[in-house]
Amino acid sequence: MDYGILEKAVFEWKQGLGVASIEFVERSYVSTLGSTKRVPLRLTPKDVTEVISIVEIAGKHKVPLYPISTGNNWGYGSKSPVIDGCVVVDLSKMDKVLAFDAQTGIVTLEPGVTQRKLNAYLQKKGCSFLIPVTGAGPDCSLIGNALERGYGITPYADHFAAVMSLEAVLPDGTLYTSMLDGFGGGDVNNLFKWGVGPYVDGIFSQGNFGIVTKMTIALAPIPERMEAFFFSVKRDDKLELAVEKVRKVLREVGTVTGSINLMNKHRVLSMSEAYPWDAIGEDGLIPDAVLQKMMRRNQVMDWTGVGAIYGNKRVVAAVKKEIKKILSPVASRLVFLTPGKVSFLAHLLGAIPVVRDAHIMNTVATLKKTMDLFAGEPSEIALPLAYWKSGEKPKEGDPMDPDRDGCGLIWYSPLIPMRPDVTREFVEMASRICRAHKIEPLITLTSVSDRCWDSTVPILFDKRNQAEIGRAHACYEELLDAGRKLGFVPYRLGIQSMGLLADESVQPKLLRKLKNAIDPDNIIAPGRYGL
CATH class of the missing domain: 3.30.465.10 (Uridine Diphospho-n-acetylenolpyruvylglucosamine Reductase; domain 3)
Incomplete structure (x- = not known):
């Protein structure tokens, strides 16, 4: 200049x-x-x-x-x-x-x-x-x-x-x-x-x-009625079947649903509790035994699916029946919730002194913010992710700002064909590369149609640590390069x-x-x- x-x-x-x-x-x-x-x-x-x-x-x-x-x-x-x-x-x-x-x-x-x-x-x-x-x-x-x-x-x-x-x-x-x-x-x-x-x-x-x-x-x-559905896939080897069933839901009733998310256990746990710094393994990652304890504590399975139905009462009731039928072969747990039900549950639990400070309160609070998002109400439900490994969270009630608060985050956002075998190939590639760079593999698959996913993989790191910054960028670059060779190309890029x-x-x-x-x-x- x-x-x-x-x-x-x-x-x-x-x-x-x-x-x-x-x-x-x-x-x-x-x-x-x-x-x-x-x-x-x-x-x-x-x-x-x-x-x-x-x-x-x-x-x-x-x-x-x-x-x-x-x-x-x-x-x-x-x-x-x-x-x-x-x-x-x-x-x-x-x-x-x-x-x-x-x-x-x-x-x-x-x-x-x-x-x-x-x-x-x-x-x-x-x-x-x-x-x-x-x-x-x-x-x-x-x-x-x-x-x-x-x-x-x-x-x-x-x-x-x-x-x-x-x-x-x-x-x-x-x-x-x-x-x-x-x-x-x-x-x-x-x-x-x-x-x-x-x-x-x-x-x-x-x-x-x-x-x-x-x-x-x-x-x-x-709409007259909005009802969210949450389903759990108990074992990772059921991922291919889950992809088939999500695709079928989108094809048969997709006109009254928004996107459907599939999240792996790491991604769901990042929304459920703090990063376990005191239990990290020698490889710099959460050991499997610790991960299993976190999963049991939060009732999280290997994959979690999330979606919502929008319409009048008759339409929502009919679509619920179809979703139950389609997902029954793969869903170990399937729950339908309305914003009213979740608000009532939060109020009820908050009024009981025995459980007011219990772990379940955090789960219900997260669920309520999720329901707000489905209902088209602005929510910070996903923003705490940026703080999972770094950054100083603002005081309760103050808006979150990951830049201001020192968070380390790079998004890798590739498009993935919605085919069971290709989805598996992507998940294995992303998990392997993240782990190699000591990055927890947090993977979300979001439907952009009944033909294609957009995956969002947050690369979280401590910006105060130069070694971690280097590993994070190396991880992103390897994901980008390996993904391109397999046809997984980002729908958007960062300035870097x-x-x-x-x-x-x-x-x-x-x-x-x-x-x-x-x-x-x-x-x-x-x-x-x-x-």
């Missing part, structure tokens, strides 16, 4: 934005990855006109920008740019819900609107729609998650699929809107995803062709591995041509997804 040029840009930004919107950072941004990126400046615009001004001035002086929504995509890079020297454009102050149509469930948002903020807005309006929640927690941007093609477990599980339209500031400062909008269909543009002519909105997803300043998404209505996509054998030539045409000076998020 030429600081003389940056000073000229800063002078012009001050005139347009004011000093309050400019923060001279000049330090390395820290994330859960255990690495740092140097950022000289952070700009915090309040509206789209300020974003346009920022981009025009950056283009004039050829200063690279890196936009973030809230920067809370922990485990993938957070607020850090892909390359050093970028000026961060923090959109978190653009946090308005711009429009909401209660008849269609269509909401138009700015990038700073989080799960928590949208939930508060809908509650104030008295509107019965589900928040597109994720395990990343209540304070993550809805737009940021959709642009990364995130997914959840509610009926509209694919969050970018729920994006109806968007607005973006292009690298030359002009504003992109769809052709349907320009053709006079401003209202229907928010109701029909594909518009007319070539579909262009998609280049802003996992891309760096502009700064998205507004997005319209479809929300799922709150996006450079791999710059390879000419990987990147379609069309993408590079588009980038060169739209952003010839590489102003917007250079290096993002290899561009």
Whole structure:
């Protein structure tokens, strides 16, 4: 970065934005990855006109920008740019819900609107729609998650699929809107995803062709009844059968379910109790005997499945019968629960002094947070995972922030064909590689369709320990390399591995041509997804 040029840009930004919107950072941004990126400046615009001004001035002086929504995509890079020297454009102050149509469930948002903020807005309006929640927690941007093609477990599980339209500031400062909008269909543009002519909105997803300043998404209505189901697979050798049965559930009743998760014992135990530091083996991992005790204590089996049914009472009752029939050959335990039942159980146990402090209270509390997530209510149920091996948990009631609290986390998120033998091959590969690097193999398989899983494997480590940081990154790199050879390719990447996509054998030539045409000076998020 030429600081003389940056000073000229800063002078012009001050005139347009004011000093309050400019923060001279000049330090390395820290994330859960255990690495740092140097950022000289952070700009915090309040509206789209300020974003346009920022981009025009950056283009004039050829200063690279890196936009973030809230920067809370922990485990993938957070607020850090892909390359050093970028000026961060923090959109978190653009946090308005711009429009909401209660008849269609269509909401138009700015990038700073989080799960928590949208939930508060809908509650104030008295509107019965589900928040597109994720395990990343209540304070993550809805737009940021959709642009990364995130997914959840509610009926509209694919969050970018729920994006109806968007607005973006292009690298030359002009504003992109769809052709349907320009053709006079401003209202229907928010109701029909594909518009007319070539579909262009998609280049802003996992891309760096502009700064998205507004997005319209479809929300799922709150159903008459929501019932979650939890099933246990007693032995690991039943995994293949479990895959077959989950696929059958999705094919036969998938229209009234969200995603279905299969989690191995390590992943479930990480949600159930603290990491057993005092019982670690010589290999740096939890010994099998200790693991078995933890499983018995928490009534956890080798694999646990989780899903939910949404609909009216008759539909839910009929689907329950089908799920029971389909899962009966593989499920050693199958339980159906409603949010009301879990709340009643939590209240009942809390009123009994004998069990108030018992281990079961923790289990019920975790279950209640899980049910909140199924019901489309923002929850921190998955966030404690980041703290399992490192980090200082905040006080009760304070929001969790794995970056701030020193957690070490890297996500490995490959796509896996939903075939029993291939799923087994992946699980064995991931377990073997994690163990070789002294990383506990925490594996979740989440259905993105009845044909494909996305697996999320959190690589947890202590950022205060350089040896652990090295092992964590080596583990990720081996997982990525071995997985690619077997066809297990991530659906999203962290900033530490996006450079791999710059390879000419990987990147379609069309993408590079588009980038060169739209952003010839590489102003917007250079290096993002290899561009």
